[in-house]
Amino acid sequence: MINIYGIGWIDAKEYGCIAKGTRVAFEGDTGFGGLSKKVFSHPFKYFGRLDRISKLTCYAIALALKDAGIDYSPELKQDIGAIGANDSGSLQADIDYFKDYLDCGRTLARGNLFIYTLPSSPLGEAAIHFGLQGPVFFSSAPKKSLLKVITTASEMLLSEETTAMFAGMTGENEAVYFTLMRDNAANKDFLCDADKARAILSRDMPQDKLVKEFSSLRKGRDQ
Amino acid sequence: MEGRRVSQEMKKAVVVSCDMVTAFGAGTDALWNGIRSGGTAISKIDRFNTKAFQSDNAAVINGLKYLKNDSLVMQMFRLLLKDNSASIPEDAKLILATTKGEIDLLEKKFLTGRGDASDSNPHKLLKKISALAGVKDSGMIISAACASSSTALARAASMIRSGYGDCVLVTACDSVTEFVYAGFSSLMALEKFAAKPFDKKRSGLSLGEAAVYALLMSDARAKREKRNIIGEIAGWGMSDDANHMTGPSRTSDGLIMAVKKALRSAGADEGGIGFISAHGTGTVYNDAMEMRAFHAVFKNKLPVYSVKGAIGHTLGAAGLVETITALRALKEKVVPLTVNLKAADDDAHGWVSNKQRALSNKKMALITNAGFSGINTALVVK
Numbered sequence: 001m002i003n004i005y006g007i008g009w010i011d012a013k014e015y016g017c018i019a020k021g022t023r024v025a026f027e028g029d030t031g032f033g034g035l036s037k038k039v040f041s042h043p044f045k046y047f048g049r050l051d052r053i054s055k056l057t058c059y060a061i062a063l064a065l066k067d068a069g070i071d072y073s074p075e076l077k078q079d080i081g082a083i084g085a086n087d088s089g090s091l092q093a094d095i096d097y098f099k100d101y102l103d104c105g106r107t108l109a110r111g112n113l114f115i116y117t118l119p120s121s122p123l124g125e126a127a128i129h130f131g132l133q134g135p136v137f138f139s140s141a142p143k144k145s146l147l148k149v150i151t152t153a154s155e156m157l158l159s160e161e162t163t164a165m166f167a168g169m170t171g172e173n174e175a176v177y178f179t180l181m182r183d184n185a186a187n188k189d190f191l192c193d194a195d196k197a198r199a200i201l202s203r204d205m206p207q208d209k210l211v212k213e214f215s216s217l218r219k220g221r222d223q
Numbered sequence: 224m225e226g227r228r229v230s231q232e233m234k235k236a237v238v239v240s241c242d243m244v245t246a247f248g249a250g251t252d253a254l255w256n257g258i259r260s261g262g263t264a265i266s267k268i269d270r271f272n273t274k275a276f277q278s279d280n281a282a283v284i285n286g287l288k289y290l291k292n293d294s295l296v297m298q299m300f301r302l303l304l305k306d307n308s309a310s311i312p313e314d315a316k317l318i319l320a321t322t323k324g325e326i327d328l329l330e331k332k333f334l335t336g337r338g339d340a341s342d343s344n345p346h347k348l349l350k351k352i353s354a355l356a357g358v359k360d361s362g363m364i365i366s367a368a369c370a371s372s373s374t375a376l377a378r379a380a381s382m383i384r385s386g387y388g389d390c391v392l393v394t395a396c397d398s399v400t401e402f403v404y405a406g407f408s409s410l411m412a413l414e415k416f417a418a419k420p421f422d423k424k425r426s427g428l429s430l431g432e433a434a435v436y437a438l439l440m441s442d443a444r445a446k447r448e449k450r451n452i453i454g455e456i457a458g459w460g461m462s463d464d465a466n467h468m469t470g471p472s473r474t475s476d477g478l479i480m481a482v483k484k485a486l487r488s489a490g491a492d493e494g495g496i497g498f499i500s501a502h503g504t505g506t507v508y509n510d511a512m513e514m515r516a517f518h519a520v521f522k523n524k525l526p527v528y529s530v531k532g533a534i535g536h537t538l539g540a541a542g543l544v545e546t547i548t549a550l551r552a553l554k555e556k557v558v559p560l561t562v563n564l565k566a567a568d569d570d571a572h573g574w575v576s577n578k579q580r581a582l583s584n585k586k587m588a589l590i591t592n593a594g595f596s597g598i599n600t601a602l603v604v605k
Contacts, residue, residue, distance in 0.1 A: 077465050077476075079480070081461070081463075088341070089343075089344055089345045089346075089366070091329075091341060095340055097402075098329060101405050106272070106275065108409045111410040111469075114405075114407075114409060115468050115469060118322055118366065118368050118595055118596070120367050120596055121468065121595065121596055124468055124596020125468070127597060128466060130465075131465050132463060133462055133463050133465045133480060134461070134463065136463040136596060136598055137366065137367035137461075137598065138366040139365050140363065140364045140366075141362065141363045142346050143361065158385060159381050159384070161459075161488075
């Protein structure tokens with residue numbers, strides 16, 4: 001059986017960990033750009049250079065790690081994978097890069113901008129910082145992308161392709177990532193099984209409703 | 224979901240149909256014969272102005288043009304699927320693997336004002352391919368840098384093996400555009416003339432373009448439908464270096480992990496592999512990283528080759544083009560040569576060759592791919 005051990009999320013005003021029941025408002029306090037020291041357990045090298053999608057993705061994965069109680073450090077690499085979706089591929093990064101190229105007179109563009117024109121790059125940044133050595137790829141569908149990446153992650157875990165997976169979705173101003181692992185006798189502290197999560201996600205809801213829905217599972221579990 | 228797996232365990236995922244269009248032309252024969260000739264399809268390009276770039280060469284498909292109302296990859300897919308769509312069942316699940324898809328539509332918006340930047344959204348391309356192939360599934364996109372289509376193949380095979388589907392159409396494409404060419408040039412990754420994988424004097428990659436598909440089925444369905452079985456995706460492994468966005472790992476630990484996973488998934492040991500189709504981009508660091516991994520996993524030297532000196536680096540399409548080529552090599556019992564190789568680098572000496580070699584009686588091949596973000600894939604086919 002595959003279970004959801006944690007869910008990390010962030011939007012324009014708040015961030016949180018669903019299994020742990022934490023929710024932090026940051027607007028007017030630190031602002032989005034100042035969260036780095038609060039969310040990451042060790043300094044994120046060159047975080048300021050990341051594009052917005054990469055930043056949101058890394059924040060949500062950090063919160064999903066924390067929610068599942070998985071430690072990470074600069075020295076530790078783990079066979080954990082990450083798959084993520086969004087609605088537009090890397091459109092904003094494509095525009096930023098190509099405008100820069102045109103501004104440079106169609107000669108050279110900034111290589112750093114080119115790197116983020118790959119939809120998988122935000123997950124690559126997460127893999128480097130969190131030491132994720134499992135399968136890493138972008139996967140998206142025209143409808144219910146989040147449901148599909150959770151399904152894909154579950155299938156990969158059942159096939160024993162890796163030991164744990166982060167699966168989630170990043171939007172323009174929000175991101176949510178789930179931590180999935182196989183049933184583990186040593187750790188029964190999970191939020192729900194993957195089938196239950198899939199049933200909820202099949203209703204295709206906005207992120208704020210999704211956070212409420214999964215938070216209610218935790219409340220039910222605590223009673 | 225899990226009950227389904229228990230009741231339908233470990234089906235084989237077989238390739239029953241495939242085709243491609245590369246700079247050697249339409250069809251797998253064109254590629255196969257092109258590689259065997261030792262020639263390269265990399266040459267000077269005039270699709271856009273290359274004056275400011277590191278190179279003016281690439282492997283482009285003859286006749287493909289920047290058109291007012293069409294993308295380069297859709298021109299390729301029309302060519303590819305016009306005679307093949309009839310053999311694709313409408314219930315096939317669809318995967319599209321690409322890095323930049325119809326990015327020339329975004330270029331068009333900024334260079335001419337025509338269209339909209341969001342026309343390059345990969346979901347729009349997916350919809351077009353779904354209609355062209357005649358499948359009902361709205362499909363999914365997989366993008367894993369230059370390992371996109373090998374990741375897609377791994378997913379397709381995994382879905383079939385685990386009983387989540389019995390027919391998956393894997394499509395892949397990428398084209399040579401100013402957008403991509405300028406990007407690689409800015410990273411100083413391009414070889415001035417034509418890529419020389421595993422050569423002592425290699426200095427970069429050459430870009431190429433391709434569209435390609437493979438139809439995978441469970442062996443049970445393939446037999447039921449009396450399909451010609453081209454080969455089997457027997458094992459797969461994926462990993463990430465977790466090291467650097469553009470530079471391959473100096474220890475090769477990520478690729479070693481992927482290869483070991485693939486062998487385990489195939490139920491094979493390293494002695495069962497007859498040859499390796501390497502990613503072999505022709506960059507100094509990629510090729511060295513791969514050779515380090517091969518030395519670490521394989522006790523004895525194995526025939527290794529790369530097709531990228533012949534057709535360039537086809538980015539998201541590379542893994543699928545190379546898998547189909549490896550299946551052809553297994554069938555023909557020959558190991559292709561590495562085009563543009565003159566003097567093998569020290570660590571590749573005895574592994575790579577600029578001459579075609581006879582294949583031993585081993586029945587399996589390993590295909591490796593790697594991409595930005597440290598992504599690695601390894602496939603075992605037979």
